Amino acid sequence: MENITTPQASAKVLNVDLQLCFALYSASLSMTKTYKPLLAKLKLTYPQYLVLLVLWEKDGVTVNSIGERLFSDSGTLTPLLKRLEKLGLIQRQRAIEDERKVIITLTEQGKLLQSQAADIHPQIACSTGCTLTELKELNSQLILLRTSLINKLVTP
Amino acid sequence: MENITTPQASAKVLNVDLQLCFALYSASLSMTKTYKPLLAKLKLTYPQYLVLLVLWEKDGVTVNSIGERLFSDSGTLTPLLKRLEKLGLIQRQRAIEDERKVIITLTEQGKLLQSQAADIHPQIACSTGCTLTELKELNSQLILLRTSLINKLVTP
DNA sequence: CACAACTATATTGTACACAATTTAATTGTG
DNA sequence: CACAATTAAATTGTGTACAATATAGTTGTG
Numbered sequence: 158m159e160n161i162t163t164p165q166a167s168a169k170v171l172n173v174d175l176q177l178c179f180a181l182y183s184a185s186l187s188m189t190k191t192y193k194p195l196l197a198k199l200k201l202t203y204p205q206y207l208v209l210l211v212l213w214e215k216d217g218v219t220v221n222s223i224g225e226r227l228f229s230d231s232g233t234l235t236p237l238l239k240r241l242e243k244l245g246l247i248q249r250q251r252a253i254e255d256e257r258k259v260i261i262t263l264t265e266q267g268k269l270l271q272s273q274a275a276d277i278h279p280q281i282a283c284s285t286g287c288t289l290t291e292l293k294e295l296n297s298q299l300i301l302l303r304t305s306l307i308n309k310l311v312t313p
Numbered sequence: 314m315e316n317i318t319t320p321q322a323s324a325k326v327l328n329v330d331l332q333l334c335f336a337l338y339s340a341s342l343s344m345t346k347t348y349k350p351l352l353a354k355l356k357l358t359y360p361q362y363l364v365l366l367v368l369w370e371k372d373g374v375t376v377n378s379i380g381e382r383l384f385s386d387s388g389t390l391t392p393l394l395k396r397l398e399k400l401g402l403i404q405r406q407r408a409i410e411d412e413r414k415v416i417i418t419l420t421e422q423g424k425l426l427q428s429q430a431a432d433i434h435p436q437i438a439c440s441t442g443c444t445l446t447e448l449k450e451l452n453s454q455l456i457l458l459r460t461s462l463i464n465k466l467v468t469p
Numbered sequence: 470c471a472c473a474a475c476t477a478t479a480t481t482g483t484a485c486a487c488a489a490t491t492t493a494a495t496t497g498t499g
Numbered sequence: 500c501a502c503a504a505t506t507a508a509a510t511t512g513t514g515t516a517c518a519a520t521a522t523a524g525t526t527g528t529g
């Protein structure tokens with residue numbers, strides 16, 4: 158029977174390698190580093206790539222809807238989207254029916270990038286050293302975890 | 314039999330929710346957000362907390378050794394450590410035997426913080442909605458993933 | 470229709486993350 | 500011992516992440 162209040166147990170719990178948070182954090186950063194050289198060929202950063210993934214699915218959407226999809230807000234997205242605009246990949250224009258909204262649309266160049274990006278995912282999947290089944294399993298576990306954490310945040 | 318080259322399969326693979334990278338990224342950000350209010354009470358950020366976890370295990374170490382442990386470099390650590398110094402939690406001093414090295418030592422205040430931080434991990438574990446077994450399992454899967462990714466980075 | 474409340478995005482400021490470069494100290498070689 | 504190569508940190512510059520605030524447009528209510 159473990160007693161969490163003993164100094165030994167407390168030290169264990171404070172060991173960085175035993176904390177899921179750190180595994181998550183370092184694995185996420187490693188993943189970003191793995192993407193970096195592949196995305197550099199397309200002159201994209203990893204968060205920019207995520208935004209494009211969302212837009213390739215469906216564009217002509219608001220900043221907010223991208224933010225909901227990616228769990229980020231305008232403070233992050235506005236400058237990021239301006240960089241994508243400067244790269245000529247998207248267009249930003251105020252909605253006519255509600256000028257508070259900014260509609261993000263892919264340019265032809267932005268649409269064309271999709272086919273070039275298609276190579277990336279399989280290469281990453283290979284770098285993980287996991288089988289497709291393992292990847293799917295880990296993916297759904299992480300989504301469950303994320304959902305729990307977010308729910309605890311909203312209603313603590 | 315799946316053929317990855319069909320437009321359908323390609324669209325699937327480009328769906329952001331199906332990509333492990335995004336699950337990892339968003340779960341990691343959610344985790345950081347969960348820690349934020351708890352760490353705010355100690356006036357710490359999440360990366361600062363990670364550095365302290367390493368130091369609580371063993372202090373009197375170089376910047377580099379902290380970096381190896383946390384997979385980060387001096388560009389990130391130098392300013393972070395200066396902030397911890399300003400908070401009075403650590404001391405930074407050049408090693409006598411090799412003045413290129415900077416030795417990081419916990420102050421008394423920095424050591425005292427450990428007991429206050431002990432509450433945090435159990436609270437996070439609770440927010441994940443996972444059992445201890447599930448947490449350990451996910452943790453080791455993520456460490457394996459990280460190792461694979463880093464190995465592929467070094468020797469591509 | 471005036472006007473408060475709300476909504477969508479933008480801006481500002483702090484703190485990473487990380488590549489690239491610089492600085493200073495140390496080590497290996499002739 | 501001189502000096503090139505190496506090493507450890509620090510610095511610089513770009514790109515997020517995110518809280519807090521500001522701005523501008525819209526909607527609901529009397």
